Amino acid sequence: MTTTTTPPRDSAAAPSPSRSARELLLESARANMRQYGMLVALAFIVVLFQIWTDGTLLLPNNVSNLIQQNGYILILAIGMMIVIIAGHIDLSVGSLVAFVGAMAAVMMVKHDMPWVLALVLCLLIGAVAGAWQGFFIAYLGIPSFIVTLAGMLAFRGLTQIVLEGQSLAPFPDGFQNLAKGFIPEMGPYTQYHNPTLVLGLAAVVLLLLREWRGRKRQSAYDLDPLPTGLWVAKCVALTAAVTAFTLTLASFHGVPVVMLVMCGLLILLGYVMRNAVVGRHVYALGGNKAAAKLSGVKDQRVTFLVFVNMGVLAALAGCVYAARLNAGTPQAGLNFELEAIAAAFIGGASMSGGVGTVMGAVIGGLVLGVLNNGMSLVGIGTDYQQVIKGLVLLAAVGFDVWNKRKIGR
Amino acid sequence: MSGTADGRGSAGAGGPVLEMRAITKTFPGVTALSDVNLTVRPGEIHAICGENGAGKSTLMKVLSGVHPHGSYDGEVRFEGEPVALKDIRAAERRGIVIIHQELALVPYLSIAENLFLGNERTTARGLIDWDATLREAARLLRRVGLRDRPRTPVADLGVGKQQLVEIAKALAKEVRLLILDEPTAALNDEDSAQLLDLILELRGQGIACIVISHKLGEIRRIADVVTVLRDGRTIETLTVRDSPAAEPRLSEDRIIRGMVGRDLDHRFPDRTPFEGHRDIALEVRGWTVRHPVDHQRKVVDDVSLTVRHGEIVGIAGLMGAGRTELAMSVFGRSYGIYVSGSVAVDGREAVTRTVPRAVAAGIAYVTEDRKHYGLNLIDSINRNVSLASLPGMRPPGPGGRGFVDEHHERAVAERYRATMNIKAPTVLEQVGRLSGGNQQKVVLSKWIHADPKVLILDEPTRGIDVGAKYEIYTVVDQLAARGKAVLLISSELPELLGMCDRIYTMAEGRLTGEVPRGEATQEVLMRHMTKDRG
Numbered sequence: 003m004t005t006t007t008t009p010p011r012d013s014a015a016a017p018s019p020s021r022s023a024r025e026l027l028l029e030s031a032r033a034n035m036r037q038y039g040m041l042v043a044l045a046f047i048v049v050l051f052q053i054w055t056d057g058t059l060l061l062p063n064n065v066s067n068l069i070q071q072n073g074y075i076l077i078l079a080i081g082m083m084i085v086i087i088a089g090h091i092d093l094s095v096g097s098l099v100a101f102v103g104a105m106a107a108v109m110m111v112k113h114d115m116p117w118v119l120a121l122v123l124c125l126l127i128g129a130v131a132g133a134w135q136g137f138f139i140a141y142l143g144i145p146s147f148i149v150t151l152a153g154m155l156a157f158r159g160l161t162q163i164v165l166e167g168q169s170l171a172p173f174p175d176g177f178q179n180l181a182k183g184f185i186p187e188m189g190p191y192t193q194y195h196n197p198t199l200v201l202g203l204a205a206v207v208l209l210l211l212r213e214w215r216g217r218k219r220q221s222a223y224d225l226d227p228l229p230t231g232l233w234v235a236k237c238v239a240l241t242a243a244v245t246a247f248t249l250t251l252a253s254f255h256g257v258p259v260v261m262l263v264m265c266g267l268l269i270l271l272g273y274v275m276r277n278a279v280v281g282r283h284v285y286a287l288g289g290n291k292a293a294a295k296l297s298g299v300k301d302q303r304v305t306f307l308v309f310v311n312m313g314v315l316a317a318l319a320g321c322v323y324a325a326r327l328n329a330g331t332p333q334a335g336l337n338f339e340l341e342a343i344a345a346a347f348i349g350g351a352s353m354s355g356g357v358g359t360v361m362g363a364v365i366g367g368l369v370l371g372v373l374n375n376g377m378s379l380v381g382i383g384t385d386y387q388q389v390i391k392g393l394v395l396l397a398a399v400g401f402d403v404w405n406k407r408k409i410g411r
Numbered sequence: 412m413s414g415t416a417d418g419r420g421s422a423g424a425g426g427p428v429l430e431m432r433a434i435t436k437t438f439p440g441v442t443a444l445s446d447v448n449l450t451v452r453p454g455e456i457h458a459i460c461g462e463n464g465a466g467k468s469t470l471m472k473v474l475s476g477v478h479p480h481g482s483y484d485g486e487v488r489f490e491g492e493p494v495a496l497k498d499i500r501a502a503e504r505r506g507i508v509i510i511h512q513e514l515a516l517v518p519y520l521s522i523a524e525n526l527f528l529g530n531e532r533t534t535a536r537g538l539i540d541w542d543a544t545l546r547e548a549a550r551l552l553r554r555v556g557l558r559d560r561p562r563t564p565v566a567d568l569g570v571g572k573q574q575l576v577e578i579a580k581a582l583a584k585e586v587r588l589l590i591l592d593e594p595t596a597a598l599n600d601e602d603s604a605q606l607l608d609l610i611l612e613l614r615g616q617g618i619a620c621i622v623i624s625h626k627l628g629e630i631r632r633i634a635d636v637v638t639v640l641r642d643g644r645t646i647e648t649l650t651v652r653d654s655p656a657a658e659p660r661l662s663e664d665r666i667i668r669g670m671v672g673r674d675l676d677h678r679f680p681d682r683t684p685f686e687g688h689r690d691i692a693l694e695v696r697g698w699t700v701r702h703p704v705d706h707q708r709k710v711v712d713d714v715s716l717t718v719r720h721g722e723i724v725g726i727a728g729l730m731g732a733g734r735t736e737l738a739m740s741v742f743g744r745s746y747g748i749y750v751s752g753s754v755a756v757d758g759r760e761a762v763t764r765t766v767p768r769a770v771a772a773g774i775a776y777v778t779e780d781r782k783h784y785g786l787n788l789i790d791s792i793n794r795n796v797s798l799a800s801l802p803g804m805r806p807p808g809p810g811g812r813g814f815v816d817e818h819h820e821r822a823v824a825e826r827y828r829a830t831m832n833i834k835a836p837t838v839l840e841q842v843g844r845l846s847g848g849n850q851q852k853v854v855l856s857k858w859i860h861a862d863p864k865v866l867i868l869d870e871p872t873r874g875i876d877v878g879a880k881y882e883i884y885t886v887v888d889q890l891a892a893r894g895k896a897v898l899l900i901s902s903e904l905p906e907l908l909g910m911c912d913r914i915y916t917m918a919e920g921r922l923t924g925e926v927p928r929g930e931a932t933q934e935v936l937m938r939h940m941t942k943d944r945g
Contacts, residue, residue: 216818219816219818220818222818223818223819223821223822224822224825225818225821225822225825276817277814277815277816277817278813278814278815279801279802279813279814279815280813282794282797282798282801282815283801285787285790285794286787286790286794286798289787289788289789289790290783290786290787290788292783292784293778293783293784293785293786293787294787294798295745295766296742296743296745296766296776296778296784296785297766297798297799297857298743298766298767298770298799299798300767352789356787356789356790357789
């Protein structure tokens with residue numbers, strides 16, 4: 003607990019308006035070390051398997067496939083990330099995925115319910131399940147590990163009760179589209195999928211608009227924005243990345259429905275965690291519960307909401323997974339909670355809470371997804387795949403611990 | 412100087428049990444002990460007195476092996492020979508046992524198991540010898556006057572009995588020198604009396620004892636000799652009584668003079684007067700709070716006080732006097748069990764049942780423990796500064812409710828970085844990487860930006876260097892000049908004397924005095940702060 007401030011820091015503090023671009027970059031890189039690290043790791047893995055599979059990995063049909071294969075894990079990972087940021091854990095999501103899938107099957111297969119209504123009811127079931135667990139965790143103070151372990155057993159059991167031990171199939175086409183569908187083609191024949199091109203263009207425009215507005219606000223508040231050259235470079239890079247991705251998808255069947263859902267969640271929850279008061283309160287609670295409470299954070303309500311959110315997302319993932327299997331089965335979602343937890347930690351969560359981003363969860367999930375997909379393509383057996391994924395998780399968290407120790411205190 | 416006894420010169424026939432010579436202990440940037448001497452003779456009860464931070468605990472940590480040999484300068488001689496203790500166990504093997512203020516018993520193990528924890532009675536084959544354990548436990552319990560069965564779980568005992576178990580545990584280690592750190596701080600009067608009697612009894616059995624205590628009445632009752640520490644130095648060693656049976660001939664005032672007798676060596680800014688109406692901003696009436704675990708104990712007992720706009724009011728008190736407990740319980744009942752009392756802000760009854768309500772009522776509390784209760788160390792400066800006032804940072808326009816404008820947030824934090832002189836390259840810096848003084852400025856910024864009417868500052872300059880202290884005093888002065896009511900809790904009397912318009916004193920949960928600036932001296936305050944109950 004030294005109380006001396008290092009002199010270099012002081013001198014860096016003085017001429018704040020005119021710091022060099024390099025300093026700014028280094029600073030922002032250090033602040034987001036873990037996330038940039040994982041982005042670089044993701045890029046590295048992609049390049050590695052792209053070469054190893056002779057270009058199969060990034061073929062349009064495989065990219066579509068990758069997204070559809072991992073959609074439900076990414077949805078779970080987003081929710082899990084928020085739970086972990088709040089300083090908790092949720093072991094029940096795999097069983098909840100199975101239970102919601104089973105309920106969906108009962109509603110649609112047995113009772114011929116319209117799929118939209120069934121989907122809404124499924125999300126409600128998820129919310130109630132989340133509220134049930136959140137109540138014990140937030141208001142009665144029972145550790146989340148215990149409550150959700152109980153949930154893991156209970157929801158699995160309920161799944162078997164509801165399904166009477168059997169699989170129920172098939173689902174209506176509309177419901178199946180949730181996992182397998184693409185947005186429909188429209189307009190004249192081009193080489194590309196037209197609505198996807200329009201969506202891609204819209205994404206580029208919105209991103210650039212956001213960048214531009216952010217920059218304007220920064221100047222208005224007298225904060226030092228990125229130097230113009232760097233900012234333009236950043237915008238060009240963003241545009242190029244989105245364009246390349248759009249063209250890849252557009253040369254196959256277009257944007258998968260599940261990706262639309264994913265992106266919606268990413269934007270919505272990313273914004274909530276970053277810019278909503280409740281999101282900030284989640285970070286504050288996970289970072290230091292006592293200090294957050296003494297700053298006026300309503301800890302019980304925030305914790306409760308975090309678990310309700312997780313329940314809804316688990317239900318959504320349950321529907322997507324059931325639609326992908328085209329059946330409600332008792333064994334659905336086995337070990338999904340572990341995949342989601344692994345994705346969150348690879349994507350920058352910290353065991354002690356308070357750290358992580360929604361984007362990080364998606365990156366972590368993609369690292370696992372690309373590893374799965376790439377290793378399968380080059381013919382590595384599932385036995386070795388498990389070992390390698392385990393080592394990647396260990397390495398990612400090990401890096402985090404090492405990095406923290408270097409920071410000290 | 413009458414009453415001064417030079418331990419080394421007048422060592423008895425057997426020679427001293429303990430001699431600590433020229434002990435100097437430094438931490439990075441701080442000298443905690445400087446050339447300290449302490450001599451304890453056989454069968455002596457030796458009290459150590461000093462303000463918070465005078466170095467008492469550090470000295471005891473050197474003696475008990477917490478700070479191992481080699482991490483300090485100077486010589487420790489025990490029973491005539493030099494000792495080099497490398498850890499607590501080594502000290503205990505020599506018969507030097509320390510009993511800390513926070514008890515170190517395992518609540519779910521039985522008394523007997525606790526007594527021999529780490530010192531187990533075993534059979535030849537290395538298993539626990541339960542017969543010997545229970546037999547010896549019963550014997551030890553009789554020695555300390557406890558009638559509970561050895562198999563009773565420690566959790567079932569009150570704090571007073573637990574303290575006796577601690578002493579029995581020390582006896583199990585064949586203690587030669589027993590060190591007690593604030594042994595009665597957590598005890599009620601009856602338990603305290605029993606404990607003090609036991610200490611006197613142990614003296615009769617030839618066990619020397621070092622007692623750290625703030626309660627001068629107790630010291631006069633049991634001690635033979637008292638050593639006064641101040642600012643990490645031995646100030647003097649005074650004889651309390653000439654023989655164990657004799658009445659004490661040393662007055663409490665004499666001890667107080669030794670504890671506080673320094674010049675004001677800190678500098679304080681001149682107070683800027685507040686030009687507005689000095690109406691009462693905060694009024695607390697009949698505030699009473701019980702201990703969260705020990706429900707019998709009133710930690711805050713019928714406290715009533717007022718603070719006016721533009722006024723800085725101090726609360727002085729020794730460790731355990733209930734100052735922090737008072738502040739935290741007023742601030743959203745964040746401590747203990749509320750019994751009775753009311754709070755009014757600007758003459759209107761204020762509901763402060765939860766922290767958000769206390770904040771809404773216009774009260775802010777800046778904690779004494781910024782690392783545990785004040786800051787999210789793993790987050791950035793801007794997010795720490797904004798935490799208590801996020802709803803006020805909403806983006807413009809409809810639909811902004813419940814959201815935070817990050818750019819506004821950063822601009823606010825940058826403003827505080829500049830005005831409070833927080834030394835960091837940008838406000839995106841992690842708070843955990845800042846120095847203590849800069850962390851304190853971040854906590855202050857957070858609460859200043861929440862724009863309260865009343866600011867309760869709990870030890871705002873603890874653990875920070877002199878330069879940063881001055882900056883914080885300046886900030887506090889400016890707050891008062893702008894009409895804020897400031898309640899300043901501090902263990903440093905010069906700080907209170909230098910900053911406050913009025914000073915309340917607390918002891919054992921109650922207000923024991925209210926001293927205006929003109930009449931306040933360290934001696935007057937210390938006298939009020941060391942008043943025993945009753």
